[in-house]
Amino acid sequence: MKILNVDQIRALDQATIQHEPIAPINLMERAALAFVDWFVDRFPATTPLKIFCGLGNNGGDGLAIARLLLERDYPLEVFVVRYAPRESDDFMHNHRRLKLVTDNIRYVELSHDIPPMPHNEVVIDAILGSGLSRPAEGIVKSAIEAINRSPATVVSVDIASGLYADQPNAPEDVIVEPDYTVAFQLPKLAFLLPGNARYTGDWQTVDIQLHKRFIDKAPTPYYYTRPDEARLLLHKRDRYAHKGTFGHALLLAGSYGKIGAAVLSARACLRSGVGLLTVQVPGCGYPVLQTAVPEAMCRPDTHEHVLSGTTEVETTSPADFTTVGIGPGIGKASETLAMLKALLPTLTKPMVIDADALNLLGENRELLDQLPAGSILTPHPKEFERLTAPWQNDYEKLDRLREFARKYRVVVVLKGAHTAVATPEGDIHFNATGNPGLSTGGTGDVLTGVLTALLAQRYDPVEAAVLGVYAHGLAGDQVAEQRGQIGMTATDVVDALRWA
Numbered sequence: 001m002k003i004l005n006v007d008q009i010r011a012l013d014q015a016t017i018q019h020e021p022i023a024p025i026n027l028m029e030r031a032a033l034a035f036v037d038w039f040v041d042r043f044p045a046t047t048p049l050k051i052f053c054g055l056g057n058n059g060g061d062g063l064a065i066a067r068l069l070l071e072r073d074y075p076l077e078v079f080v081v082r083y084a085p086r087e088s089d090d091f092m093h094n095h096r097r098l099k100l101v102t103d104n105i106r107y108v109e110l111s112h113d114i115p116p117m118p119h120n121e122v123v124i125d126a127i128l129g130s131g132l133s134r135p136a137e138g139i140v141k142s143a144i145e146a147i148n149r150s151p152a153t154v155v156s157v158d159i160a161s162g163l164y165a166d167q168p169n170a171p172e173d174v175i176v177e178p179d180y181t182v183a184f185q186l187p188k189l190a191f192l193l194p195g196n197a198r199y200t201g202d203w204q205t206v207d208i209q210l211h212k213r214f215i216d217k218a219p220t221p222y223y224y225t226r227p228d229e230a231r232l233l234l235h236k237r238d239r240y241a242h243k244g245t246f247g248h249a250l251l252l253a254g255s256y257g258k259i260g261a262a263v264l265s266a267r268a269c270l271r272s273g274v275g276l277l278t279v280q281v282p283g284c285g286y287p288v289l290q291t292a293v294p295e296a297m298c299r300p301d302t303h304e305h306v307l308s309g310t311t312e313v314e315t316t317s318p319a320d321f322t323t324v325g326i327g328p329g330i331g332k333a334s335e336t337l338a339m340l341k342a343l344l345p346t347l348t349k350p351m352v353i354d355a356d357a358l359n360l361l362g363e364n365r366e367l368l369d370q371l372p373a374g375s376i377l378t379p380h381p382k383e384f385e386r387l388t389a390p391w392q393n394d395y396e397k398l399d400r401l402r403e404f405a406r407k408y409r410v411v412v413v414l415k416g417a418h419t420a421v422a423t424p425e426g427d428i429h430f431n432a433t434g435n436p437g438l439s440t441g442g443t444g445d446v447l448t449g450v451l452t453a454l455l456a457q458r459y460d461p462v463e464a465a466v467l468g469v470y471a472h473g474l475a476g477d478q479v480a481e482q483r484g485q486i487g488m489t490a491t492d493v494v495d496a497l498r499w500a
């Protein structure tokens, strides 16, 4: 699913109006109906409502929503926040229509016009939408502050009033903090950025049948992966397949005290369809790995406590494996850095790089040029910062992410809520699955195992990253459903991995 910027959204509305064709007022009615369909499923018709409308088209939506909810017998009052002398045409049209069915429209011009909003009420926020062009001030600001102070449940129409859809807000901006946002057709880029979590609540999109051909053609670097899109990436298994078909992966993981990371990664790799798996761990990890993961072959490093790259048991060189995954629990010992330095020039196929392998790259940036094209790097934000430089805001972080992926021709999986997968072409795919239960030690190691397995099965690296991140988050969601977020462990996530 594409994410478009505000100018594109405006052009998309126009394209729909022109090509469907549909009158603007009927498009607004369709949007209002889609909102109302969502709303009536969640809030019974006895819920007292206060609907705050601005004077633009977002306000027009609010007025249409008020009329449609009145038809469904909701007890409601409408408050028009009158901050400017001019209303939009579609606002005016809906204002006339609403006045035919209710007298309950009040005007908010001064602070004392703002009503109390008790906890049993739902507030619908239709003050400002994607047309926001400056910070909220005066009575708009006061109304937003009052909404945020109130204990009422808040639902924003299209986007929280005061939040820019595709550019950073200033720290002092006053923005509605909704419980829910119901956005029309496409998510806004702002919804996917951690700094905006307070300003989106639980957000959803509702279909208002905007012009599909325009969306298909619109250029954008930003995508939001829907479950159906992710599932399409899954390779079907050939009936005559054998384990060679699914590749032989080498995982380089673990150090003294962190052999668990190797175990988690190895288990996840095996649960994600790898044909054969060899794990190289420091000598001390050998009995652990052989016992905990009997399905994997294990080659002990000659170094007892850290990876040095040398091993006596096996002579197959890392380059002969279908792919290599490196990082979980490896630490930053000088022997391990030496291994990384020796390893990189020998590899040509895409590999997976995580955790301290990333930190070693951050401290030895000349190595970045040696990464095989199409490799997948899986930093959390702190690790990504160590690879680049600090950023001022989430938008700058996205720019940096795209720049980095393009420069080094790699796929960067920036982990967190809505993990962002940046491609060597400079696109970003945001993930839809996952929950804060995944914020627990070892879940990143699980992801490394998953991605290594997909590369071993010869998935295209971008598809491997998008699919792997999706499946990992989905497993987390399934665990959360069964035992809640708080009790979740990385092992649970491995066990919940499902590929269908």
Ligand SMILES: NC(=O)C1=CN([C@@H]2O[C@H](COP(=O)(O)OP(=O)(O)OC[C@H]3O[C@@H](n4cnc5c(N)ncnc54)[C@H](O)[C@@H]3O)[C@@H](O)[C@H]2O)[C@@H](O)CC1
Binding pocket: 013, 014, 024, 027, 028, 031, 054, 055, 056, 057, 058, 059, 061, 083, 084, 088, 127, 128, 129, 130, 131, 132, 133, 134, 135, 136, 137, 140, 157, 158, 159, 184
């Ligand atoms: N155009 C369409 O066909 C559709 C638009 N829709 C709605 O239209 C909204 C966008 O409408 P608009 O472009 O009218 O935008 P808004 O409703 O956000 O209002 C923008 C108006 O407010 C002014 N404004 C901007 N920032 C302000 C601020 N801080 N304080 C006071 N005034 C400010 C602008 O100058 C402009 O006049 C969407 O969010 C969505 O809710 C939906 O009805 C779907 C269809």
Ligand SMILES: Nc1ncnc2c1ncn2[C@@H]1O[C@H](COP(=O)(O)OP(=O)(O)O)[C@@H](O)[C@H]1O
Binding pocket: 355, 380, 415, 416, 417, 418, 419, 433, 434, 435, 436, 437, 438, 439, 440, 441, 442, 443, 444, 445, 446, 447, 472
């Ligand atoms: N709030 C969250 N919502 C969704 N996913 C999350 C959240 N917090 C963490 N995760 C996921 O959990 C994983 C954590 O990885 P990482 O930070 O490397 O942990 P570790 O190093 O302990 O293995 C990542 O895949 C990340 O996307």
Ligand SMILES: [K+]
Binding pocket: 058, 125, 126, 127, 128, 129, 156, 157, 158, 159, 160, 161
């Ligand atoms: K709004």
